[in-house]
Amino acid sequence: MNRIHNFSSGPSCLPEEVLQEIREEMLDWHGSGMSVLEMPFSCPEYRAIAAAAERDLRALLEVPASHRILFLQGGAYAHFGILAMNLLTPGRGADYVVTGLWSERAAAEARRHGAVRIAASAAREGYRGIPPRESWQLDPAAAYCHLTTNETAHGVQFRELPNTGTVPLVADVTSDFLTRPIDVSRCGLLYASAQKNAGCAGLTILIVREAMLRDAADLASSVFDYRRQAGSNGCVNTPPTFSVYCAGLMFAWMRRNGGVPAFAQAAARRSACLYAVIDGSPLYRCPVDPAHRSQVNLCFRLPSGELEREFLDEAARHGLHHLEGHSAVGGIRVSLHNATPDSSVEALLAFMRDFAARRRAAA
Ligand SMILES: *Cc1c(COP(=O)(O)O)cnc(C)c1O
Numbered sequence: 001m002n003r004i005h006n007f008s009s010g011p012s013c014l015p016e017e018v019l020q021e022i023r024e025e026m027l028d029w030h031g032s033g034m035s036v037l038e039m040p041f042s043c044p045e046y047r048a049i050a051a052a053a054e055r056d057l058r059a060l061l062e063v064p065a066s067h068r069i070l071f072l073q074g075g076a077y078a079h080f081g082i083l084a085m086n087l088l089t090p091g092r093g094a095d096y097v098v099t100g101l102w103s104e105r106a107a108a109e110a111r112r113h114g115a116v117r118i119a120a121s122a123a124r125e126g127y128r129g130i131p132p133r134e135s136w137q138l139d140p141a142a143a144y145c146h147l148t149t150n151e152t153a154h155g156v157q158f159r160e161l162p163n164t165g166t167v168p169l170v171a172d173v174t175s176d177f178l179t180r181p182i183d184v185s186r187c188g189l190l191y192a193s194a195q196k197n198a199g200c201a202g203l204t205i206l207i208v209r210e211a212m213l214r215d216a217a218d219l220a221s222s223v224f225d226y227r228r229q230a231g232s233n234g235c236v237n238t239p240p241t242f243s244v245y246c247a248g249l250m251f252a253w254m255r256r257n258g259g260v261p262a263f264a265q266a267a268a269r270r271s272a273c274l275y276a277v278i279d280g281s282p283l284y285r286c287p288v289d290p291a292h293r294s295q296v297n298l299c300f301r302l303p304s305g306e307l308e309r310e311f312l313d314e315a316a317r318h319g320l321h322h323l324e325g326h327s328a329v330g331g332i333r334v335s336l337h338n339a340t341p342d343s344s345v346e347a348l349l350a351f352m353r354d355f356a357a358r359r360r361a362a363a
């Protein structure tokens with residue numbers, strides 16, 4: 001078996017230990033005589049899998065009893081619109097803080113369903129940082145204030161959750177989910193696609209304050225109706241059963257390995273090493289304000305597109321893959337997830353130092 005060093009932003013690498021578990025249980029889950037792929041979602045075996053996943057996630061993020069956890073389909077992109085359908089009831093608008101490609105898309109989708117105000121935007125500066133909180137134009141009557149905690153394409157991350165007063169915070173936490181602690185009690189709704197840091201595609205994880213659901217709209221589509229989904233424990237229709245199973249294995253793996261604080265420490269340590277190499281060489285340039293640089297998606301440029309191509313080609317020959325920036329941004333992007341092995345980070349650091357040294361020698 002020859003596995004690559006995989007720096008993909010998502011679907012991203014999984015721990016080998018978890019992949020082995022999936023393989024071992026593939027044909028016969030825990031003596032049930034069936035694969036998870038074959039289980040009806042109402043059977044006790046699947047219900048136990050989903051309940052364990054929920055319990056472990058609740059423990060990992062210390063989710064308070066005031067908040068429900070829902071395992072739904074659609075992906076975060078679908079929920080950009082679905083959450084607006086649920087929460088933008090007639091006469092109420094929402095505030096959006098736009099700090100990169102993903103929050104821009106979240107606002108654009110929501111706008112199709114109701115009144116969306118851009119409370120702050122870093123678009124004019126090319127998404128290199130986060131507008132200071134004092135400059136945000138928040139509406140105290142807004143249904144919610146939406147932000148993206150980590151901008152996967154631009155490499156911009158909130159250090160901490162901003163204070164939005166009495167307006168509930170709604171956050172897309174897809175790309176830094178479980179890479180650091182988050183105070184769930186301060187949020188109305190958190191949502192994340194699973195394939196960045198919690199398993200495989202097909203699953204959207206929602207953590208929502210029960211009180212938020214009480215005020216939600218009554219939707220024409222039951223499957224998209226958060227209140228009805230909560231009422232039937234996410235089983236209005238077939239949940240993404242295999243993805244829930246994989247997420248559950250990831251949660252259990254994280255708990256065995258020190259929980260969120262241990263992964264937060266690793267993210268801080270590993271991203272600091274990488275930014276030190278980027279800042280330490282005139283060849284690499286990270287455009288993001290150091291105060292808001294992402295610890296998950298590290299974006300940087302080389303002096304020309306030609307050199308960036310050369311960097312990516314050579315990296316691939318060293319077994320280092322999926323380092324190209326998002327197509328809307330270009331450049332290089334290193335994605336470090338909880339499952340990224342230290343050995344991959346070390347191989348990349350060595351390659352980057354060596355590539356820069358050889359360029360210097362050639363100049
Ligand atoms: C990847 C990503 C999405 C989109 O996820 P899908 O599963 O493709 O819908 C949304 N928001 C952020 C922050 C992301 O990183």
